[in-house]
Amino acid sequence: MEKLFISHTGYEVKEAQILRTVRLTEKDKLFELALVGGEILDFEPGQFLEVSLVGVGEAPISLCSSPTQRKSFELCVRAVGRLTNALHRLEPGDIVGIRGPFGVGFPVTKLMGHDLLLIAGGIGLAPLRSLINYVMDNRRDFGRVHVLFGCKDPQNLLFRDEIEVWQRRMDVGFQCTVDQADPDWKGNVGLVTSLIPGVDINPRETFAVMVGPPVMYRFVIAELLKKGIPESQIILSLERHMKCGLGKCGHCQIHDIYCCQDGPVFFYERIKTLKGAI
Numbered sequence: 001m002e003k004l005f006i007s008h009t010g011y012e013v014k015e016a017q018i019l020r021t022v023r024l025t026e027k028d029k030l031f032e033l034a035l036v037g038g039e040i041l042d043f044e045p046g047q048f049l050e051v052s053l054v055g056v057g058e059a060p061i062s063l064c065s066s067p068t069q070r071k072s073f074e075l076c077v078r079a080v081g082r083l084t085n086a087l088h089r090l091e092p093g094d095i096v097g098i099r100g101p102f103g104v105g106f107p108v109t110k111l112m113g114h115d116l117l118l119i120a121g122g123i124g125l126a127p128l129r130s131l132i133n134y135v136m137d138n139r140r141d142f143g144r145v146h147v148l149f150g151c152k153d154p155q156n157l158l159f160r161d162e163i164e165v166w167q168r169r170m171d172v173g174f175q176c177t178v179d180q181a182d183p184d185w186k187g188n189v190g191l192v193t194s195l196i197p198g199v200d201i202n203p204r205e206t207f208a209v210m211v212g213p214p215v216m217y218r219f220v221i222a223e224l225l226k227k228g229i230p231e232s233q234i235i236l237s238l239e240r241h242m243k244c245g246l247g248k249c250g251h252c253q254i255h256d257i258y259c260c261q262d263g264p265v266f267f268y269e270r271i272k273t274l275k276g277a278i
């Protein structure tokens with residue numbers, strides 16, 4: 001997929017209007033936005049925007065919709081601090097600033113023709129949803145597809161309606177698990193790693209892609225390697241405190257890499273020997 005930047009310098013802030021908000025959980029909201037002036041935002045699944053509000057600040061937020069959705073784009077925001085709480089107070093019609101898209105996304109072209117094992121933990125489902133929906137919209141370009149989603153508890157389940165749609169599809173194996181169930185939960189209980197041994201895959205044909213909290217990665221990677229998936233076919237997205245998104249401020253640096261520019265998506269092979277990367 002050719003990369004098209006809406007801003008050549010990366011410093012330019014564009015205005016985007018909120019079209020719709022949907023409450024997903026107590027702390028998470030989905031925002032559907034469109035660029036003011038009707039310009040289309042071109043991006044790859046896995047890339048992120050720097051989202052700003054005048055007088056409040058700026059924060060990196062992943063694009064969570066698929067680029068196959070052309071007229072608008074979506075962000076899933078967890079209210080944790082200054083900018084994200086201020087975003088949660090906005091309504092349809094309000095304007096936010098955006099820079100980007102930034103970073104290297106999932107290697108979609110390389111994944112084509114292969115089987116996929118897509119694994120999300122918690123809010124990691126937001127960036128992975130961009131890839132999941134891209135794959136669903138171009139289903140014939142991919143082999144067998146499995147999606148595993150692990151979440152703390154049923155109250156924190158993101159994209160419930162969409163999960164039901166994915167679960168009903170015959171051409172996707174979708175499994176969801178929670179660390180702690182409540183009395184209404186009928187599904188699996190346990191960490192996302194507990195689902196991996198039971199997934200029927202051909203490891204040589206499969207690319208595994210994961211997005212989740214850093215603590216999840218080491219355990220998931222160990223299970224994938226046990227399953228026989230080669231290191232060269234394991235892909236993950238690293239989250240670091242980012243500021244500029246431009247490889248200038250150094251906030252996201254790990255040794256010789258800048259997560260904002262060289263990532264956030266990396267092949268495991270590239271980062272496995274970098275101390276502190278995972």
Ligand SMILES: Cc1cc2nc3c(=O)[nH]c(=O)nc-3n(C[C@H](O)[C@H](O)[C@H](O)COP(=O)(O)OP(=O)(O)OC[C@H]3O[C@@H](n4cnc5c(N)ncnc54)[C@H](O)[C@@H]3O)c2cc1C
Nearest residue numbers: 048059060061062076077078080081082083084240241242
């Ligand atoms: C590539 C990328 C993609 C992301 N995608 C999403 C997404 O899709 N949705 C989403 O909700 N979030 C996402 N995040 C996380 C989000 O950017 C952070 O939660 C951000 O800090 C929120 O900004 P804030 O102003 O609301 O919070 P802040 O007021 O900055 O505070 C948030 C929390 O982080 C701590 N913190 C902030 N900055 C630092 C720092 N430099 N060092 C140590 N601790 C710090 C604060 O103490 C506080 O506990 C993403 C982050 C990255 C790097």
Ligand code: FES
Nearest residue numbers: 243245249250260
């Ligand atoms: S966020 Fe500034 S260098 Fe990466």
